[in-house]
Amino acid sequence: MMRFIFAFLTSIATAGPALAFAADSGMFSDLEYVADTEITAPNGAPLALCHETRDLRLLGLTVSSNIEGYALAMDRCAGDAERSFSQQQMETAQSLNLIDASLPSQPRNGLQRTIQNYGIWVAISLALFAVIIRRVKSLMGLDPASPMRKKATQRIITAMCYMGKCDGIVASSEIFLITKVASRLTRQSVPSTEVVRIADHIDMDLTPQDYLDFGKGLRDSEKDTMMRGAFFVGLASGRIIPAEYDFLRNLAHGIGMPGEDFRRVMNEALEDLDIYQSSL
Incomplete structure (x- = not known):
């Protein structure tokens, strides 16, 4: 059922660039702050290292969020990305002590994000399953708590x-x-x-x-x-x-x-x- 729900929602969500079935529903790109860096923008402003994420939102609620890569942005990732940051660029910057060397050169979803992503789908699936079961029981007259026809x-x-x-x-x-x-x-x-x-x-x-x-x-x-x-x-x-x-x-x-x-x-x-x- 989870695959069906995901396919259904994402097929709707990807029908438009970022406006699927409501202004705050669909697939969105976002930035998440990771760490400060020693790299600066052309105007001299310091750049922060950010995670580039791809989020599925329903009515403003983030249903799932996946890390797709690194990017550099000003204002601790509050604005738009200045540029994407590849694995090779990350490794070079770390070797030059421009970015914390303890950070992974290739970003990926952590355990907490993975649990959150799957957890909400499990919750949605269970809720829909419960609704379907209750509806079927009602139609078949098996729900002792529901009013009779x-x-x-x-x-x-x-x-x-x-x-x-x-x-x-x-x-x-x-x-x-x-x-x-x-x-x-x-x-x-x-x-x-x-x-x-x-x-x-x-x-x-x-x-x-x-x-x-x-x-x-x-x-x-x-x-x-x-x-x-x-x-x-x-x-x-x-x-x-x-x-x-x-x-x-x-x-x-x-x-x-x-x-x-x-x-x-x-x-x-x-x-x-x-x-x-x-x-x-």
Whole structure:
């Protein structure tokens, strides 16, 4: 991934001389002070030894910096380079005691710069990888912390309202119950007015195709939540009446839920009910 990111960014950055996708983003040449020298400019001003660097910046942040050679410049490398300084020139100047002889004649990235260069790419790669993984998990419904899709939330609320109306009417207490439980199960903000709207438009004369439509396009985890919500509404009254059981059975058949999952989801709904009642 790091190679992909680098290729992508540098291809954009090198599209212009120093102006790629923002005024302070792209590839830039820079100077870094290394040491004073005994060499002077034609006007007699002292020259300093500098590293010539090639930097990749994104919105002003230096992503990587590589030393490309030596140069001489005035004002401790604060201005432009007077001239580049080759390895041969460096060795000659050192032999004449014009430059500190302990400095390497051929400049290269040190350990700290190398770690910084690779470290930021590793950080960017890990951050992008985390974003991609979270996005994939969200799309596949594997992220338990992310809100459910609106389509799934709507179907879950509808199934819970049907369950509530199996006894003839969705009472105000059931409206409150469905609103609170649906919000918790779907991690979406569910207004009670939406529950009332859905409950008011329910037709209990359901066909086999209607039950199939409940699960159409939903993930398995969303179907589980739908059944949990429907079970919860029925169990909240203390018992499941025959009409409610028929709805649950037909709903499970319509969404393709096998018997073992049916029982598992019922047990989860019972646990939900214990949590709900203890919070009151």
